[in-house]
Amino acid sequence: MELCSVLRQYHYVQAETDDRVLVARARGGDRDAFAELYERHHGAIFRFALHMLGAPASAEDVVQEVFVAFMHALGRFEGDRSLRAYLFGIARHMAGRRLRRERLWVSFDANAHDAITASPSAVDDLQRREDLLQLRQALLALPRKHREVIVLCDVEQVSYEDAAASIGCAVGTIRSRLHRARATLARLLQRTDLGDARFSRRDAGWVL
Numbered sequence: 001m002e003l004c005s006v007l008r009q010y011h012y013v014q015a016e017t018d019d020r021v022l023v024a025r026a027r028g029g030d031r032d033a034f035a036e037l038y039e040r041h042h043g044a045i046f047r048f049a050l051h052m053l054g055a056p057a058s059a060e061d062v063v064q065e066v067f068v069a070f071m072h073a074l075g076r077f078e079g080d081r082s083l084r085a086y087l088f089g090i091a092r093h094m095a096g097r098r099l100r101r102e103r104l105w106v107s108f109d110a111n112a113h114d115a116i117t118a119s120p121s122a123v124d125d126l127q128r129r130e131d132l133l134q135l136r137q138a139l140l141a142l143p144r145k146h147r148e149v150i151v152l153c154d155v156e157q158v159s160y161e162d163a164a165a166s167i168g169c170a171v172g173t174i175r176s177r178l179h180r181a182r183a184t185l186a187r188l189l190q191r192t193d194l195g196d197a198r199f200s201r202r203d204a205g206w207v208l
Helices: 003-008 019-027 031-053 056-076 083-102 110-117 129-141 144-155 160-167 171-190
Strands: none
Touching: 019 031, 019 056, 019 083, 031 056, 031 083, 031 129, 031 144, 056 083, 083 144, 083 160, 129 144, 129 171, 144 160, 144 171, 160 171
């Protein structure tokens, strides 16, 4: 399995409309505008949380928490910022809080595969289920700081600048983490056979 080709299949291309207009309308009390923002971004937030936590139910909870937090922060949101990066930043915080609070041993929920592939925002042309299952399990075995940059930059195709804004670090840090994350992910995939794709944190040198 070629790593880059599999990661590209996760790429979700969103409609190029101006979120700033919808944010301004939502700030003025337009519920339809907020609903449109939710429809536009909740799929990416769900996938990010699912890759970070490994369970659809937890990912759904994070999505709800993210948009409740965003609703309360509408008046403080700076319109010149990337909304997508802002929402990923909240999702990262919410997912991290769950990991720290519950001390989760992140394992792949069998229902997570169907939750991703059945999503209306998922790409149509996916590789075989076995390859994707292997990749998702490998992602969950990565250290959190490496997993999030892979999901943001390679899965969701977020720019380095927006990824840095979401995480709260320099662009150079994103580049170096991504380099190490890709190398670790490739190593995990090479050492695991299809049909027995199970990983542990120790495989990736886990540090929460």
